[in-house]
Amino acid sequence: MKIQFYKYQGTGNDFVMIDNRHKILSKKDTKLVRLLCDRKFGIGADGLILLEEPDVKGDDFKMVYFNADGNESSMCGNGGRCLVAFAKYLGVIENEAVFTAVDGPHKAKVKAGMVSLQMQNVSEIRKFGNVSFLDTGSPHHIVFTKNVKDLKVKEEGAAIRYSDAYVNNGGTNVNFVEAEEENTFLVRTYERGVEDETLSCGTGVTAVAIAANASGRATGNTIKLIVPGGELSVSFEKEEEDHYKNIWLTGPAEQVFKGEIEC
Ligand SMILES: N[C@H](CCC[C@H](N)C(=O)O)C(=O)O
Numbered sequence: 665m666k667i668q669f670y671k672y673q674g675t676g677n678d679f680v681m682i683d684n685r686h687k688i689l690s691k692k693d694t695k696l697v698r699l700l701c702d703r704k705f706g707i708g709a710d711g712l713i714l715l716e717e718p719d720v721k722g723d724d725f726k727m728v729y730f731n732a733d734g735n736e737s738s739m740c741g742n743g744g745r746c747l748v749a750f751a752k753y754l755g756v757i758e759n760e761a762v763f764t765a766v767d768g769p770h771k772a773k774v775k776a777g778m779v780s781l782q783m784q785n786v787s788e789i790r791k792f793g794n795v796s797f798l799d800t801g802s803p804h805h806i807v808f809t810k811n812v813k814d815l816k817v818k819e820e821g822a823a824i825r826y827s828d829a830y831v832n833n834g835g836t837n838v839n840f841v842e843a844e845e846e847n848t849f850l851v852r853t854y855e856r857g858v859e860d861e862t863l864s865c866g867t868g869v870t871a872v873a874i875a876a877n878a879s880g881r882a883t884g885n886t887i888k889l890i891v892p893g894g895e896l897s898v899s900f901e902k903e904e905e906d907h908y909k910n911i912w913l914t915g916p917a918e919q920v921f922k923g924e925i926e927c
Contacts (some may be wrong), residue, residue, distance in 0.1 A: 667925050669700070669707060670750060673780075674742035674917040676863025676893020680707050681750045684714035684728070691728060693882060696735030696927060707925065710855065713743050715751060724757050727765040731857025739801025741765040741866020741913045745779040748772040749917040760844075761788050768799040780914040783870050789878045789906045796875035800911075803836040804871035805829075808881060812850050813844040817861040820853020839868045841876070847884040849876060852890050857883045863893030870913050873898035878906055 667688065670681040680700050682689055689696070693716075701708045712729040727747050731737045744765060752774055760795040761772040771782040781802055790797040794808045805824055805901045809815075821838040830836045838854040851872050853865040869889035876882035877900070896915040900908045 665927060667700075667927060668922070669915050669925060670922045671707060671709065672746035672750060672894075673918060673920055674866065675891055675896055675915050677742035677865060678709045678920070679743050679746050680712040681712050681729075681741075681746065682708045682712070683754060683834070685717050685725075686728045687716075689714060694734035696734075697730045698732070700925070701730075701732040701734070705925070709739055710858050711737075711743055713738050713740070713754070715747060718764065720769070723750055723763050723769075724761050725763050726837075726860040726926065727763055727770075729766065731855075733857050733859065736766070736818070736859060737857050737869055738803070739784070740870075741763050741781060741783060741801065741870055742864055742915070742917070743866070743914065744770060744772070744781045745866065745913065746917040748774060748779050750780065753919060767802070776915055777916060779826070779917045780912050783867070783911040783913055785911065786874050787906065788873060790876075791879060796871075796879060797836070798871050798875060800867040800870040800874065802867040803895045804839055804868050805836045806839045806841060806872055806875045807842070808843075808879070810842055810882050812840050812852050814819060814916050815840050815852060817852045817854050821861065822859065825856055826853060828886065837865060838866065839870055839872050841872050843881060844890060847882050847886070847888065848874075848888040849882075851889050853891070864891040864896065865917075866896070868915050870911060874900060874911070877908075889902050
C-alpha cells in the first residue's frame with residue numbers, strides 16, 4: 665500500500681500527518697504506526713496523527729493521535745496545533761478551526777504563522793511540595809526544580825513514569841521545570857509513549873503554566889515556556905482555586921517535508 669504522508673513539527677515535537685478522510689489507514693494497525701514513527705526503519709516521529717472526517721456536526725475535522733509506540737493515546741497539544749496547520753495547507757480550513765479529539769472539542773486559530781489551540785478546562789490539581797499533577801488532555805507529573813539543563817531526563821523521567829504511583833494506571837508524562845524569570849519557565853519533558861525526552865510537549869507546557877500559577881510560582885495569566893525545541897506561550901483565566909478556563913496554547917507549527925511510503 666502506498667501512503668502519502670506529511671511531516672510536521674511544532675517546537676521540535678514532530679509528527680507524521682496523514683489525510684485519512686478516505687480511511688486508508690486502520691486505527692488498529694499498531695505495528696504500521698510504530699514502523700512509520702521509527703527513526704531508523706521508518707519516517708521517524710514522536711507521534712502520528714490522522715486527519716479524519718468529523719463525527720460531530722459543525723466540526724471541520726476529527727483528530728486521531730498515536731504515540732510513537734503505535735498506540736492511540738490521549739491529547740497532544742503540539743500535534744493538535746500541527747494538525748490545524750495541515751488542515752489549512754489542505755484547504756480544509758482558512759484561519760479558524762473547530763475539531764474534536766480524544767479529550768473533546770477544540771477551537772484553534774492561525775495568525776501570523778502561529779497556531780493557537782484552546783485546551784480543555786482544568787478543575788483538579790494535586791500538589792505535593794515541589795511536585796504538581798494535573799491532566800490537560802494528557803496526564804503530567806510536574807517537578808519544579810533547578811539546573812534543569814543538567815538533568816538526565818530520560819532516566820529520571822522513566823523512574824517516575826514507571827513508579828508505583830503511575831505504572832498500573834496508564835503511566836504519566838513528566839515535566840522538569842525551572843523558573844527563568846517572571847512568568848517564564850524552562851521545561852524539559854519525558855513523554856509517555858515515546859519513552860524518551862521530547863524537545864517539546866504541548867499538554868506538558870500547558871500543565872506547567874497552570875501549575876505555576878496555581879502554586880503561586882507565576883503571577884500572570886500569560887506564561888512563556890522555553891523548551892529545547894523553541895518557545896510556546898500559554899494563556900488562561902483563573903475562575904477560582906485550581907479551576908482554570910479559556911486556556912490557549914500558542915506557538916509555531918511547520919511542514920518539514922512530504923512524501924510517499926510503500927508499506
Ligand atoms: N505522549 C503523550 C501525548 C502527547 C503529548 C505531547 N506530544 C503534546 O504535545 O501534548 C501521552 O501519551 O500522554
